[in-house]
Amino acid sequence: MSDTQDPRSLLEAMVSEDPQRLRRRSISLGVDLDDADDVAQTALLRAWRSLERLEMPEQGAMCSWLDTIARNVAIDLARRRARRPVGELDPQQASGTRVAEQVEVRVILDGALAAVRSLPEALREPLLLTVVDGLTTAQVAERLGIEPATARQRISRARKAMSACRRSGMDAD
Numbered sequence: 001m002s003d004t005q006d007p008r009s010l011l012e013a014m015v016s017e018d019p020q021r022l023r024r025r026s027i028s029l030g031v032d033l034d035d036a037d038d039v040a041q042t043a044l045l046r047a048w049r050s051l052e053r054l055e056m057p058e059q060g061a062m063c064s065w066l067d068t069i070a071r072n073v074a075i076d077l078a079r080r081r082a083r084r085p086v087g088e089l090d091p092q093q094a095s096g097t098r099v100a101e102q103v104e105v106r107v108i109l110d111g112a113l114a115a116v117r118s119l120p121e122a123l124r125e126p127l128l129l130t131v132v133d134g135l136t137t138a139q140v141a142e143r144l145g146i147e148p149a150t151a152r153q154r155i156s157r158a159r160k161a162m163s164a165c166r167r168s169g170m171d172a173d
Contacts, residue, residue: 007051010062015044018143022070024128029074030113033132039077043070112162119158126151127158 014021022040031039046069054065116124129140141151 007054007062008048010058011047011051014062014066020133022066024125024132025067025070026074027128027132028117028124029071030117031074031077035077039070039073043073046073115162119161123154123158123161126154127162130155 022043023036026036026039026043027033029039043066047066054062116127119127126140126144129135129143130137135143137151137155138148140155141148144151146154
């Protein structure tokens with residue numbers, strides 16, 4: 001693929017080469033797994049609609065531009081959720097034990113997310129490709145343009161880092 005070409009063709013090629021890229025980016029921004037596809041789709045739709053305003057239709061510039069759009073969509077989602085009025089509690093869910101369990105699970109998940117975010121990009125991306133996208137080590141290596149042994153090593157190092165976080169209470173630091 002050449003560095004400069006028609007922006008629409010370049011975007012189509014980028015999405016064809018790595019269709020889950022925006023989904024992974026959404027997850028790395030802290031979007032829930034359930035909402036990651038919606039954020040990725042919205043980001044892609046926004047990008048498609050505003051391609052004419054892209055000053056430098058080159059692959060590197062477009063990647064950064066797409067990341068910025070995904071980040072803005074994730075922020076918009078968080079703001080919408082923050083403005084949503086709090087509804088009445090469901091009487092069946094109002095038990096103190098149930099609420100305490102939900103809080104405990106949320107604290108664990110928030111810690112896990114912080115731990116994933118704290119990983120260097122070189123470790124986070126291969127880990128997300130295996131865990132979230134279900135790719136094999138060989139597929140991860142091919143996708144990232146690295147040797148399979150390097151992919152295995154990065155995934156192993158990421159898992160060890162996550163395990164260390166779990167033992168220390170899921171703190172990223």
